[in-house]
Amino acid sequence: MSTLHKFLPDPKSAAIVGCPFSGGQAKIGVDHGPIHLVKAGLEQQLKDLGWQVQFDGHHQFEEIIEESDPPIGNMKNPRSVSRVCESVAGVVSGHARRGQLPVVLGGDHSLAMGTVGGTLEVYPNACVIWIDAHADINTPKTSDSGNIHGMPLAFLLGIAGNVPEFAWIKPVLRANRLVYIGLRDVDSAEKRILKENGIKAFSMHEVDRHGIGKVVELALDAVNPNRDLPIHLSFDVDALDPSVAPSTGTPVRGGLTFREGHYICEAIHETGLLVAFDLMEVNPRLADAESVRQTVAVGCSLVRAALGETLL
16 A cells, blocks of 8 residues: 655655765765665666656756865865755755655765755754764864764754854754654764753664664654654664665664664655655765675665555
8 A cells, every 4th residue: 555645746756866965074985875876776766666756967066165165163164065055955945845755865964954954944844853873963162073964953953053154054943843763873062962952862772672663653753743744854874783884984883773774764654744855974985895785775775665665
């Protein structure tokens, strides 16, 4: 039985948004992630699931990435990240307005400033389910690395402080509309930010204790209790254990299994509330060829699960 999509018109339509961008972190290669995912046949795989699919080629950011982009405070590549995310926000909101489900392929997770910002422009009451080993909620002041892929949620929540280069980002996300699954590498400052803002988070400890089925229910109860709000699902492949998805920039042992990751996507699909999906941080330059193939295959499989592929 196919799931009825409560916010998408029939026939169901998805737009693949390839974002080959790596400026939010320091390791080379994550900009190649979307190219590998599309080459692996993702467009046809989604068509085979009954979706109309628009893919107009990967976005080219060359003309908006700053040649000279010195740090602001300790923020690295701030102007490039800001301009790219603003561009992505416009693309995502455009697809959402046309009734399409944007499937954004990263690239690093700083892009979520654009993807979530774009979704919330069209669906202002949407909730965000963030699947990640990391909380990505450091502010420019609390970040040790200065890598902006660890800060997108601080900007979206309006707690990042005043950074004129990012003035376009409105504090569109409310703390009670954000929930995490899979955390296991959280800075002490981030733990404090989560507590101070009352943000619900389910670490791997809760996954171990309750099982993934119960955790997904609890996460939905926290941000979407009546199951009537649109859902933006943002999935960083490092949420998965490195044995499952080795080819990523900041792997942390003890992550979600292959099945746990897929169950999250399947369960969100079953709600019929999904309006946007991000798959971030696949990095084909950081592992051997077999690990890359495995990670790309898992990435495509997660997208298919979120868009309706079932085991039976």
